[in-house]
Amino acid sequence: MHQRPAKTILRVLDGEPVWPLPIWIMRQAGRYLPEYRETRKRAGSFLDLCYTPRLAEEVTLQPIRRFGFDAAIMFSDILVIPHALGQDVRFVENEGPKLDPVTTMADLKRLADEMPLDRLDPVFETLDRLHSSLPPETTLLGFCGAPWTVASYMIAGKGTPDQAPARLTAYRDPVFMQALIDKLVVASTAYLIRQIDAGAEAVQIFESFGSALPPALFDMLSLDPIRRMVEGLKAARPRAKVIVFVRGGGTNLHRFAAAGVGDGLALDWTLDPARVLPTLPDRIATQGNLDPLALIAGGEPLDRGIDHILAAVRGRPHIFNLGHGILPETPTEHVAQLIARVRA
Numbered sequence: 001m002h003q004r005p006a007k008t009i010l011r012v013l014d015g016e017p018v019w020p021l022p023i024w025i026m027r028q029a030g031r032y033l034p035e036y037r038e039t040r041k042r043a044g045s046f047l048d049l050c051y052t053p054r055l056a057e058e059v060t061l062q063p064i065r066r067f068g069f070d071a072a073i074m075f076s077d078i079l080v081i082p083h084a085l086g087q088d089v090r091f092v093e094n095e096g097p098k099l100d101p102v103t104t105m106a107d108l109k110r111l112a113d114e115m116p117l118d119r120l121d122p123v124f125e126t127l128d129r130l131h132s133s134l135p136p137e138t139t140l141l142g143f144c145g146a147p148w149t150v151a152s153y154m155i156a157g158k159g160t161p162d163q164a165p166a167r168l169t170a171y172r173d174p175v176f177m178q179a180l181i182d183k184l185v186v187a188s189t190a191y192l193i194r195q196i197d198a199g200a201e202a203v204q205i206f207e208s209f210g211s212a213l214p215p216a217l218f219d220m221l222s223l224d225p226i227r228r229m230v231e232g233l234k235a236a237r238p239r240a241k242v243i244v245f246v247r248g249g250g251t252n253l254h255r256f257a258a259a260g261v262g263d264g265l266a267l268d269w270t271l272d273p274a275r276v277l278p279t280l281p282d283r284i285a286t287q288g289n290l291d292p293l294a295l296i297a298g299g300e301p302l303d304r305g306i307d308h309i310l311a312a313v314r315g316r317p318h319i320f321n322l323g324h325g326i327l328p329e330t331p332t333e334h335v336a337q338l339i340a341r342v343r344a
């Protein structure tokens with residue numbers, strides 16, 4: 001008899017429709033959970049939490065214990081890559097990440113030539129621990145940021161509206177921009193390969209700022225770098241599964257699908273799965289895409305949002321998720337309501 005991989009998320013990423021839909025949510029380990037806030041207080045800085053395997057393992061497991069999600073995403077951050085490359089990265093309470101901006105070729109030359117992967121050993125140890133502590137049905141996910149999203153923080157030194165500093169840099173100094181993107185492609189691919197070796201069964205690439213790019217820059221800064229990362233990962237580890245999340249991907253999603261980039265495409269909450277899914281190839285898995293604010297609202301709007309997605313994806317390989325990360329003010333009871341309805 002043909003043996004199927006048992007884990008629901010891996011089956012969906014293989015192109016198999018699974019019902020009820022498997023579910024996890026972006027940023028499922030985070031401040032909406034009282035137990036996360038408790039561990040976070042004990043950890044010191046946010047980066048200390050990311051780099052202390054025992055605590056990173058603990059916060060990864062918290063949403064699994066409470067809700068039994070079908071996937072656990074290792075606790076870390078997309079900005080550990082610039083940090084490992086030698087850029088100064090801090091997380092300031094209530095302000096978000098702060099970095100020493102990298103804006104010139106000279107700044108870039110001061111970063112590590114080759115990705116010093118051993119600086120991220122704590123992340124790999126976290127994965128190794130999770131590999132043994134997770135329930136056998138739970139898929140272990142690794143992740144990294146897409147080069148453009150990470151570059152936008154590296155250049156501006158912080159989060160910025162519409163990523164204006166990085167976009168302007170792309171026009172004014174395309175040579176520097178391409179060198180930075182290329183460096184991130186190589187570093188991130190090596191990082192994902194090590195995550196797979198440490199026990200991750202699938203990885204998600206977060207392009208959180210896809211919406212900022214005009215068509216003339218999108219291919220060069222988003223589609224092509226992500227394609228090179230996925231190809232590099234698959235060449236080295238053919239069995240590794242990849243989910244690509246392009247927030248604001250819009251019609252570009254079809255181009256990721258046509259180029260065969262990723263086993264799964266995650267939709268943000270602005271796309272209507274009822275319209276988009278019939279236009280994608282059948283075997284491409286999709287993921288998403290409830291509005292995180294519907295989850296805060298709860299009640300009837302939440303039920304309606306869930307039901308619309310369930311009706312649209314029935315019969316297709318789909319993983320239920322939000323259209324972006326869960327927000328800190330989300331009531332945990334609404335998450336329980338969501339899971340119960342998806343699994344009913």
Ligand SMILES: Cc1c2[nH]c(c1CCC(=O)O)Cc1[nH]c(c(CCC(=O)O)c1C)Cc1[nH]c(c(CCC(=O)O)c1C)Cc1[nH]c(c(C)c1CCC(=O)O)C2
Nearest residue numbers: 026027028029030046073074075076077078096206208325
């Ligand atoms: C853009 C981005 C970042 N980080 C990430 C992205 C891409 C996804 C997205 O678009 O949401 C990805 C990320 N960040 C975090 C995870 C952990 C795993 C999980 O999803 O549960 C993941 C997958 C933990 C985190 N990363 C961060 C927190 C909150 C900080 C804290 O606990 O003090 C968490 C739980 C900090 C962070 N990290 C980042 C910002 C802008 C911030 C501050 C904003 C905020 O406070 O929410 C950069």
